[in-house]
Amino acid sequence: MKVLKLILPLLLSLIVMPMRAEEGLDMQKYIFGHIGDSHEWHIATVNGHHVTIPLPCIVVEYGGVHFFLSNKMEANGYTLDADGKIVNVATGVRPLDLSITKNVLGLILDSLLLLLLILGAARWYRRHDPLKDKPTGLAALLEPVIVMLEQDVIKDAVGPEYRKFSPYLLTVFFFILINNLMGIFPVFPGGANITGNIAVTGVLAVFTFLMVNLFGNKHYYKDIIWPDVPAFLKVIPIMPIIEILGTLTKPFSLMIRLFANMLAGHIMLLSTIGVIFLTAKMGPVLNGSLSVVAALFGVFLDCLELLVAFIQAYVFTMLSAVFIGLAHQSPEPEHENATN
Numbered sequence: 001m002k003v004l005k006l007i008l009p010l011l012l013s014l015i016v017m018p019m020r021a022e023e024g025l026d027m028q029k030y031i032f033g034h035i036g037d038s039h040e041w042h043i044a045t046v047n048g049h050h051v052t053i054p055l056p057c058i059v060v061e062y063g064g065v066h067f068f069l070s071n072k073m074e075a076n077g078y079t080l081d082a083d084g085k086i087v088n089v090a091t092g093v094r095p096l097d098l099s100i101t102k103n104v105l106g107l108i109l110d111s112l113l114l115l116l117l118i119l120g121a122a123r124w125y126r127r128h129d130p131l132k133d134k135p136t137g138l139a140a141l142l143e144p145v146i147v148m149l150e151q152d153v154i155k156d157a158v159g160p161e162y163r164k165f166s167p168y169l170l171t172v173f174f175f176i177l178i179n180n181l182m183g184i185f186p187v188f189p190g191g192a193n194i195t196g197n198i199a200v201t202g203v204l205a206v207f208t209f210l211m212v213n214l215f216g217n218k219h220y221y222k223d224i225i226w227p228d229v230p231a232f233l234k235v236i237p238i239m240p241i242i243e244i245l246g247t248l249t250k251p252f253s254l255m256i257r258l259f260a261n262m263l264a265g266h267i268m269l270l271s272t273i274g275v276i277f278l279t280a281k282m283g284p285v286l287n288g289s290l291s292v293v294a295a296l297f298g299v300f301l302d303c304l305e306l307l308v309a310f311i312q313a314y315v316f317t318m319l320s321a322v323f324i325g326l327a328h329q330s331p332e333p334e335h336e337n338a339t340n
Contacts, residue, residue: 031270035193035263037103038084039070043188053188055105059086060096070099106192107200110179117142117174149173149317157321158328165324168211172204173317180262180309184302195312196263198255205251208320213247216327250323254316261312269301 041053054071068076081087124139155162179194224243275294279287
């Protein structure tokens, strides 16, 4: 049963391949078709027919706001350009696109799933006394993770004021974890490359940047504007510029780390599966042997992706907590005692 659970995602990912082996495989189109955004959600390919879910398109032009499904795009006078953007056929101009794309729908569904998990666990605590009753169901699943994060990560990194920032940091962790896991699951409503989208990781990094800089104490800003270095480095000002750049590179590193790791994992897994189809015309012996190797390596990468999904959520949360904690540090008493 455990082996079946590991192999099943790989088999399902083969089913939903957008191209048949006998037609040849455009590796670039295959990979970027899976990791990119789109105006439809591809479910499977059955006898050469693509089974897809058309998604709502919302475009704004001078003539007003237009609503239509993606499969009715041409009937409404629009098409997709080479970059996959909606273009007005008559004018050749891109309108303001507010469409519900694959990544947007995946983001909505994963957020609803997160909401259901949290509310489900909260429901148990409303109906039971945690000092007397043992948690069950979702409460039993989430409580160890929440306690571990709050006591071993958030409290140690942020300091005495950790409770004020726990809701944000815990939300970030579970939001990233659920989106990572759903991105690995190959069939609807999974498969959307949300945390492999730099726009999503960028927004998360901006939230951390705001939490750090809006709620930092005066000692934090003193170290940025007037750090404890020789006066000429502050007057020129060399160190304040470096410190300000440092406040910007921290969220940038958070954004790139999560984006690059999740995107690379998806590409590696898709490339491994693509070997099976790339060698389809090389004979049964070569194709069969490489298919077995690719399938086994694909299972290994699936297991590795599960681990990476948790690690990346943990690392983003931990670094966010560290950055918030650094913005709430006070002058060390040892230094004051030494000067006295």
